[in-house]
Amino acid sequence: MSKYTAPRGTKDITPDDMPFWHYIESTSRSLFSLYNYQEIRTPVFEHTELFERGIGDSTDIVEKEMYTFSDKGDRRLTLRPEGTAPIVRAYVQHGMHSKSKVSKLYYCGPMFRYERPQAGRYRQFHQIGVESLGSALPICDAEVIAMGVHLFDELGLSGLSVAINSVGCPVCRPVIEERLKQFIGLNLEHLCGDCNRRFDSRPLRILDCKNSTCKTYMTGLPDIRDSLCHECKDHFNYVVGYLDNLGIPFQINPQLVRGLDYYTRTTFEIGSDQLGAQNALCGGGRYDGLVSQLGGPATPAVGFAFGIERAVMILQEMSDYHQRVNPLVYVAPVGFDQVAKSFLLVDRIRRAGYRVELETSKNELKTHLKQADKLNARLVLIYGEDEANVDKVLVRRMADRTQELIPFDHALEYIVSELEDDTF
RNA sequence: GUGGACGUAGCUCAGUUGGCAGAGCACCAGAUUGUGGCUCUGGUGGUCGUGGGUUCGAGCCCCAUCGUUCACCCCA
Structure with missing residues (x-):
């Protein structure tokens, strides 16, 4: 073990992993553009107050998971623990609401939360997310969810399931919480400490408790949907209807509650059975109050984010996942x-757009070929004294061990035609 | 913040009741002079996470500490 290691909860993304990351990022970008979303990049740190106001003071993220520090000018700053609040801040700051009715944005980058690391959970992790700001229509919720499903289909991820719920709005949320408290209050002394603490501050979160004894007292729970106001009920039914219409499979989960305060109405989660305990791949929902809460005009919005790791x-x-890579040309000068x-030849091939390894530290043909084989080269260009004397290059096809002497100045076109031949 | 498991070569791991630091893979070099994957031979590589303790003697036992990992909490 070396003396310096990456800090706890962080990791290097090595060249071996990088093809996966590029694949996910490029697939996301091109898919989002099909839905006419545009990229936005915001700073990795923001004023601490943005998250305190945006995410909610009594959430776990704000209470104990933020990387907060003061800079030399005594500003209170925080490494962003999530992407939505900064996007909304930028949306308000740049007056995007006055440029078009709806702003459809996506982002990609690192997030930071001070938590104990675990399978699929890091202190620096990376999210790709989308936010659709400006429309309260349920079709927007459905479109955002459909886009997420579409993306994971496109990526070829299997074993995923969509869960959806409604957490109500400022009108019916108090009603929901009151009914819940009436029900839970009967057995409050039997529930765990966390649940007791949340009873007053965040009763909805008790629904999400994993404690097995707590779960047993949740049977016979009043369905959260019965307490929704008419508007929220309609909204939810439309969203569900649109998803059915597209044939997207999902489950309604009345227990699904998000840990961030800004969500209203629709919340959803896309989970995987291959992730261990942290099985949420993607989470999102509607947040109709956040823009105005952060000082902008009343603007409804909906979005999601997923974890790249x-x-x-x-x-x-x-x-069955297999990455396509460009064929490699290995150039072996002997001597x-x-x-x-x-x-010179290498330069020509690269300018023609092909991947080339020039190895000059080996002087034996045998070691050259060993190296070329290890690098999985398709062609090896052998150029030694014999070839130089007749101004030719020996082009060897590694797959079938055949080779041909080509005049130096015609080598490029020959090599290109070999590489274009896709029979390998 | 809480609990369990684990820290020995670049990687995966053996290491007996406490008695000379090991294997496989990888890497490098050879098996008669310019032809790769297989095989064979040899080689490089370790302050056994760190610090203390017990002991004639510790990779092994005890304590502490740091780290990794899995789970709780929470979330992507």
């Missing part, structure tokens, strides 16, 4: 005198 985990579990001319 968790998506990578699922891809790596899938054995120092042949290096300069080889370099």
